[in-house]
Amino acid sequence: MANCCMNTKRLGPGIFAVIVRLTLAVAGAAWLTSCSTAPPTGGGNAVFKFTVLRYKEPVPVSGWVFDPAQSANPEGAALNITICMQQGDVDKWLASWDDSERPSAGPAERATWLRKWQPLKDGRVSLVGRVVAGAEVVIELSVLTVDQKRGRIQLPLKHAGDQWLQTAMDTNSEFLNWETSPNKILSESSTSALSGYLASVKAAQARQ
Numbered sequence: 001m002a003n004c005c006m007n008t009k010r011l012g013p014g015i016f017a018v019i020v021r022l023t024l025a026v027a028g029a030a031w032l033t034s035c036s037t038a039p040p041t042g043g044g045n046a047v048f049k050f051t052v053l054r055y056k057e058p059v060p061v062s063g064w065v066f067d068p069a070q071s072a073n074p075e076g077a078a079l080n081i082t083i084c085m086q087q088g089d090v091d092k093w094l095a096s097w098d099d100s101e102r103p104s105a106g107p108a109e110r111a112t113w114l115r116k117w118q119p120l121k122d123g124r125v126s127l128v129g130r131v132v133a134g135a136e137v138v139i140e141l142s143v144l145t146v147d148q149k150r151g152r153i154q155l156p157l158k159h160a161g162d163q164w165l166q167t168a169m170d171t172n173s174e175f176l177n178w179e180t181s182p183n184k185i186l187s188e189s190s191t192s193a194l195s196g197y198l199a200s201v202k203a204a205q206a207r208q
Contacts, residue, residue, distance in 0.1 A: 051132040052178050053189040058126035058142055061198060065205050066092065068163075075127060075194065076201070077164035078139035078155045082125055085117040098158065098165045120153075122146050129189060133175040135159070136167060 066083050070076030077096070084093040090110050094102055103109065123143040131138040133156065141153040154176055156169035174181040 048183050049185055050134075050175065050178075050181075050183060052129065052184045052186050053132070054129035054186065055127065055189050055191045055194065057191065058128050059191055059194050059198070061125045061127060063202065064125070067201070067205065070201060071096070071163040071165075073197075074130060074137045074139050074157050074164045075197070077157055078127075078141060078153075079125070081155055081166060082120070082141060082143075082153060086120045086123065086125075088114050088117060088121070090114065096166050098160055098167055101166070101168050119145050119149070119151070123151075127194060128152070131175050131178055133169070133173075136169070136175075137164075138169070138175050 061079060064079050064083050066080050066089075067076070068080070071080055081093065081096045084090075084096065090105065090113060093113070094105055097103065120143055123145045126142045126144075128140040128142050130140065136156055136158045139155045139157060141155070143151050143153060145151065156167050156175070157164040158167040159165075169176060174183060178184045
């Protein structure tokens, strides 16, 4: 199915509203943020390359409970952000942004976000991989909606203090469009390590 993009208004210098890439027949199938992020540059004959880590198979995530402590690693942060969208928790979603890039959140913006997140509600989430974008990462997840439509979520994150926070990224960036980039280096990531992490988090939460 063909992709298309729908832009919302510019929010301020260097910051744009969230962009929805429609990979399904429903709005909100994949949730992207945008700003200006250029690939690393260098003099002379420097070659720009970046790594795309993919799990051999998508790793299902069930029963995830929002936990700020898990934002200490990118996958935990991405799952916290995703559950906020699924549950329609705008305040927690906004708190997952770096202070300098947090979007404006008037009544109209909130209503738009909630409408675009609606297809994610009760969807089955899986972790697919990550793109190493210099000092930032893009965590990729898939969502199978209740009406059996599959969508992709790409969440650009940056490390700030002891947390990974949402950051803005140009939707034309090679990091978000790595499939067509000649500069990507594909590598397989450890499914067992991720599954172990998810199991340990679930066990710890069950003991609380």
